[in-house]
Amino acid sequence: MGEPFFSEKGACGTVYANLLALDQGDPMRQIVEDLWARFQPSHDRHFLREARTSFQERFWEMYLFSALQDQGLNPQKGEGAGPDFSVLIEGRRYWIEAVAPGKGNGADQVPAMDFDCHEARLVPHAQIQLRYAASIADKAGKWPGWLEKGIVKEGDGFLIALNGFGCNEFMDATPPLFVRACLGIGHPTIAIDAKTLEVVDSFYAFSDSITKKSGEAVSTTPLLNPAFAHVSGVMHSLAFCGARRGSLLEGMEFLQNPLASIPFPGEAVAGFRRYSWSERGLTTINPEPAWDEDPDLEAE
Template identity: 30%
Template sequence: MPIDLFSPQIAATDQHMIFQMISENSYGPERAVLTRWAEGFQDRDGKFVRELQTTFESSFWELYLFAALKEWGLPIDLRHHAPDFVVEGPVPFCLEATIANPPAGGQPAHGFSMAHPPRNFTDFNIESTLRICNSFDAKVRKYRSSYLNHAHVQDKPFVIGIASFDRPHSHFAAGRPILAALYGLYHDEAATRPGDTHVPSYNVTAAPKNANTNIDVGLFCDEAYADVSAVVYSCLATWGKLRALADDPVAPSMYTTIHPNPGSLFPIVRNAWKREYSEHLMDGLYVLHNPFAKKPLPPGLLGHPRLCEVTVADDGELIMNAPDDFLLLRMIKSIKPA
């Protein structure tokens, strides 16, 4: 029986803001996309739909990963409720989903005004990196203390899927924080000077949490996390992804997207009305491999023409296999009738 995502299980006053919005009549095409993602999905612990309706983002990300696994053509063994996905196929592996949440007392990644984007991208990137590291570490501890004890997990590569929902405008992070968190590659926005053709970058081993504490980064730069084979990451698997994929050509929405522009500090910027805009499920997705993994995930197993796959050469250079028009950022402006 197909899972019913939208029949309310809780009072409207307790529903997440995005779930309330997607439940409106005008967002039928967006609901259709989410329903397609969920085809074949099973609520194995009996809490999934309720969590989707109350907290939304973590459950939404889990459905996105489920849709991505189907796009990869990888079968899933749904007999197990943990980790989130026990993936079969040519190289069986386990995939656990998590999101980078706001710090205690921090603003959520929804309900903010687009009129005030981040002013200081150095602080923004550092804070986003720290939130990713926190979520990564929590899942590794869960894997070591619990998941690893299960027979269906042992001797399989372990992959963590991370999405950024850690602050307003979290989608502005692009790949900066995940590259810093995993490989210690820090892009220094503040060091950029007029006439530069790229943002200066260098290797770091820690990021400042506060004036007295640093948090280790470069999590894939030694054997400390060799039990993690790879990370699947996106900051664009959001409400905007549903809107981009929805079959609603008459929607009065303008899409502004940013893409790489080699040799220039300024990216390629494109604008299109909804009726002219096209986006793929996998656009904006990263697959990042751990060169120290005890059980490496073969490069290409999670490859796709629309995503960015990151591996590490023997000399330590990052090799980023991505389409020329890889989606770095998407912004949507909509006209609401009076």
């Protein structure tokens, strides 16, 4: 029996403290313990200490690791100086770097949800997409250094696994905000005939950047930029310990990079909702339901 995930020792963040105060059988605490039991053999010696103050980031690593296992892959923990995990598919290694951005700081931070507010307000799509775009750009920028140090190799694939819960407590959009932050997809738009007032077209506007309060424009088209061709794709989830799911794969999503130099085989994550981009637009492939999802349904 290994170390327990939760400990009374030392300073900790609010979420960790709240979970520590719960009974051991509480569902929110139990999902953490269950993930820890699966992840523990692969953790490094700093993991538990970091989890005390950066809970969502470490929770996401455990969740992602276990979800990949449930998908039938065999994730291996990476070196401390490199990406978090790797998987081997048909002889090619794909590295996976997990990131869980928070709300940020300053004028462009994502506002906290006000549960006592009883009036309609706009969902802060722009601020959330800024956090996503910044995280993707930051993680993508680490690849050349890893390559130079020999941690990763030419011919390896690279995936960024984004957990948005820390900056997105709100309802997601259609297409999801992480997809919009990668492909420049803006607001849904309709074209109206000025004479007849009939709707003649409907589409999503193209939005290649979001302007920060400082006036700086931040790109929302990283996966349309050849400079990001080393990124095979982006995984995404809003998973957190308070969400009760029938399967860890529920809510997992994958966006293929249309310009990837090393494409990732989407069928390897058939349990994820998958998105791909082409001249025809965005294509979505929904995961097939598990056989035990409806035990009363019998094959005819």
